[in-house]
Amino acid sequence: METLSQNKSHGGTQGVYRHASLVTGTDMTFSVYVPEHVRGTRLPVLWYLSGLTCTHANVTDKGEYRRACAEQGVILVAPDTSPRGEGVPDDEAYDFGQGAGFYVDATEARWASHFHMRAYLEQELPALVAAEFPADMERQGITGHSMGGHGALTIALRNPDRFRSVSAFAPIVAPSVVPWGEKALTGYLGPDRSNWRAYDACALILDGARVPELLVDVGDADQFLHEQLRPELLRAACDAAEIDLTLRLQPGYDHSYYFISSFMADHIAWHAERLKA
Numbered sequence: 230m231e232t233l234s235q236n237k238s239h240g241g242t243q244g245v246y247r248h249a250s251l252v253t254g255t256d257m258t259f260s261v262y263v264p265e266h267v268r269g270t271r272l273p274v275l276w277y278l279s280g281l282t283c284t285h286a287n288v289t290d291k292g293e294y295r296r297a298c299a300e301q302g303v304i305l306v307a308p309d310t311s312p313r314g315e316g317v318p319d320d321e322a323y324d325f326g327q328g329a330g331f332y333v334d335a336t337e338a339r340w341a342s343h344f345h346m347r348a349y350l351e352q353e354l355p356a357l358v359a360a361e362f363p364a365d366m367e368r369q370g371i372t373g374h375s376m377g378g379h380g381a382l383t384i385a386l387r388n389p390d391r392f393r394s395v396s397a398f399a400p401i402v403a404p405s406v407v408p409w410g411e412k413a414l415t416g417y418l419g420p421d422r423s424n425w426r427a428y429d430a431c432a433l434i435l436d437g438a439r440v441p442e443l444l445v446d447v448g449d450a451d452q453f454l455h456e457q458l459r460p461e462l463l464r465a466a467c468d469a470a471e472i473d474l475t476l477r478l479q480p481g482y483d484h485s486y487y488f489i490s491s492f493m494a495d496h497i498a499w500h501a502e503r504l505k506a
C-alpha cells in the first residue's frame with residue numbers, strides 16, 4: 230500500500246492511499262480518517278460508499294465527517310466506486326462504467342475482468358484495512374449515498390454478521406425496477422433478472438435477508454426521489470419483514486453533498502452508539 234497524502238485534521242489523520250487490487254486487476258485509491266487514539270487501541274470502522282461519478286475524494290472533500298468521527302472515535306473508510314485506468318472498459322454515460330460500478334461482481338464479458346466491486350468490498354479491502362490501520366473489525370458499520378446507499382444496504386443485507394449498523398443517504402433501494410439500476414444490472418449481469426436479486430435491497434429482504442434496523446435519510450427536494458430512489462419500496466419491504474426502518478424525509482434537501490453533510494454527524498453518532506455498545 231502506498232500513501233498518497235496524510236493531513237492532520239481534528240487531532241486525527243486524514244489519509245489517501247493506493248494499492249494494487251488483485252480482484253479488480255487495477256490500482257485502487259481510497260481514503261481513511263483515523264481519529265487520535267491511544268497507541269495500541271483499535272477503533273470501530275464506518276464504511277462510506279459513494280454515488281455515481283464519485284471517487285473517494287467527493288466525500289473526503291465535502292462530507293464534513295471528520296469532527297464527528299474524531300468526537301466519536303470512529304474510523305471512516307471511503308473507497309472508490311469502480312476500477313479505473315487504461316485498459317479498463319468505460320462508457321460515455323455518467324451512470325455506467327468507470328465511476329458507476331454499482332458494487333456488483335460483473336459477469337458480462339466486457340466488464341467481468343475488472344468490475345468486481347462486491348469482492349473488493351466484501352473481501353479484499355477489509356483485509357487490507359484490518360492489516361494496515363488500527364481498526365477493530367468486530368465493530369464495523371456501513372453507510373453510503375445513492376448508488377453507494379444501494380451498495381451499503383445490499384452488502385449489509387448479504388453480510389449481517391459483519392456489520393453492527395447500517396444507514397444510507399438517499400439510497401437506490403430497488404435497482405431492479407428503476408432506470409439507473411435496470412441499465413447497470415443489465416449491463417454488468419446480463420438480462421436474466423434472477424441474477425439481479427442479490428444486488429437489490431428490497432429483493433434481498435423479500436428473499437429473507439435481514440438486518441435488525443436501518444436509518445435512511447432522503448431530501449424531499451431530491452431530484453431523483455420519485456424516479457430512481459423510491460424509498461416507499463424500502464418502507465414496504467421493511468414493514469413486511471418487520472425490520473425496524475427509521476426513514477426520514479428531510480424537508481427542502483436535494484441529492485447533493487449539501488444534504489449529505491447536513492446529516493453526516495447524525496449518522497456517525499447513530500453508528501457510534503451501536504458500534505460502541
Ligand SMILES: N[C@@H](CCC(=O)N[C@@H](CSC=O)C(=O)NCC(=O)O)C(=O)O
Nearest residue numbers: 280281282283287323374375376377486
Ligand atoms: N447527472 C449528474 C448525476 C451525477 C450525480 O448526481 N452524482 C451524485 C450521486 S447520484 C447516485 O449515485 C454524486 O454524488 N455526485 C458527486 C458530487 O460531488 O456531488 C451529473 O453527472 O452531474
